[in-house]
Every structure is written in C-alpha cells, then in structure tokens.
Amino acid sequence: MPIRAEYVHTNLIARDWKRLARFYSEVFGCEPRPPERDMSGAWLDQLTSLQNAHLSGIHLRLPGYGDDGSTLEIFSYDQLVEPELPSANQCGFGHIAFAVNDVDEALQAVIAAGGSTVGNIVTAEVDGVGVLRVVYAQDPEGNIVELQKWS
Numbered sequence: 418m419p420i421r422a423e424y425v426h427t428n429l430i431a432r433d434w435k436r437l438a439r440f441y442s443e444v445f446g447c448e449p450r451p452p453e454r455d456m457s458g459a460w461l462d463q464l465t466s467l468q469n470a471h472l473s474g475i476h477l478r479l480p481g482y483g484d485d486g487s488t489l490e491i492f493s494y495d496q497l498v499e500p501e502l503p504s505a506n507q508c509g510f511g512h513i514a515f516a517v518n519d520v521d522e523a524l525q526a527v528i529a530a531g532g533s534t535v536g537n538i539v540t541a542e543v544d545g546v547g548v549l550r551v552v553y554a555q556d557p558e559g560n561i562v563e564l565q566k567w568s
Contacts, residue, residue: 424487425487425488426476426487426488426489426490427487427488427489427490427510427513428490428491428492429489429490429491429492429513429560430492430493430494430497431474431491431492431493431558432493432497432558433493433558434473434474434475434491434492434493436531436557437491437556437557437558438474438475438477438491440530440531440532440556440557441477441489441491441556442477443530444523444526444527444530444532445480445515446480447477447478447479447480447489448477448478449475449476449477449478450475450476450477450478450488451475453473453474453475454472454473454474454475454476454492455472455473456471456472456473457469457470457471457472467494467496470494470495470496471494471495472492472493472494472495473492473493474490474491474492474493475490475491476488476489476490476491477489477490477491480515481516489513502555502559503559503560503561505535505536505553505561511561512553512560512561512562512563513560513561513562513563514562514563514564514565515562515563515564515565516565516566516567517564517565517566518566519566520538520550520551520552520564520565520566521538523564524538524552524554524564527554527555527556527562527564528554530557531556531557532554532555532556532557532562533554533555534552534553534554534555535552535553535554535555535561536552536553537552538550538551538552539551539552546567547567547568548567548568549565549566549567550565550566550568551563551564551565551566552564
C-alpha cells in the first residue's frame with residue numbers, strides 16, 4: 418500500500434535564479450510565491466551533505482493550479498557544479514512540460530526570452546490518445562522545456 422503523499426514542488430538549480438525565474442514568469446505566466454529564500458546553516462549542510470552550503474531563490478506557482486498549486490522551486494547555490502547540457506535521453510529528470518494554445522507562438526516566446534530550440538516542431542497521431550503538436554526547447558540555462566498541444 419503506498420504512503421499518503423502530495424506533490425509539492427520540483428527544484429531547479431540555476432546559475433542565475435533571478436534570470437530563470439523571470440524567464441518562467443514572462444513566458445509561461447508562473448507567479449512568485451514569496452518569500453524569497455536565503456538559506457544556510459548546519460541543517461542545510463546536513464540535508465545536502467555539503468559544507469557551508471548557502472542558497473537563495475524563490476518558488477514560482479505553476480500556471481493552471483491556483484494559489485495552492487505545486488511550484489517550481491528555482492535556487493542558486495553559492496558554489497555550483499557545472500553539468501553537461503541535458504539531452505532528451507539522459508537519465509534523471511528530463512524536462513518540464515507546458516500545455517500551450519499555440520506551439521509555434523510559444524516557441525517564439527521562449528526564443529525571444531533567451532531560450533532556444535532542441536529539435537523541430539512535430540505533429541504526430543498518438544494511438545488511443547489524439548493528435549499531438551510538440552517541440553522541445555531550452556530555457557536560457559539549457560534545461561529542456563516541452564511545449565505541447567493535444568487535439
């Protein structure tokens with residue numbers, strides 16, 4: 418029997434949390450859920466297994482779920498470890514996805530806000546589900562963002 422659980426947030430570690438929060442707010446309508454975070458101390462060191470950890474950032478309410486919905490938690494640590502850019506088939510969390518009214522328009526908004534494309538916009542019929550118009554893009558820090566519309 419599964420434990421009782423409720424989805425709360427997804428954390429994204431950013432080089433510049435303010436820039437990334439602005440991107441998700443401007444492009445997708447995410448809204449800040451104060452307060453801004455500025456955390457350090459023995460508890461954070463114990464939690465993260467890091468020494469002298471210090472992070473700052475904010476939670477953004479995801480669109481479509483109201484004031485009590487789940488959030489995208491965007492944090493920056495004082496000391497970062499640079500990864501390779503993510504790829505669609507890399508193990509671990511792969512991407513964040515947003516349902517949009519117009520995939521082409523949404524992709525242009527991502528690019529105008531400093532993002533880029535990963536692949537091409539495609540339209541495919543998915544058996545038993547419907548027709549999907551979809552593209553993978555990247556936010557300004559290279560994280561993959563799926564833009565999708567089902568019909």
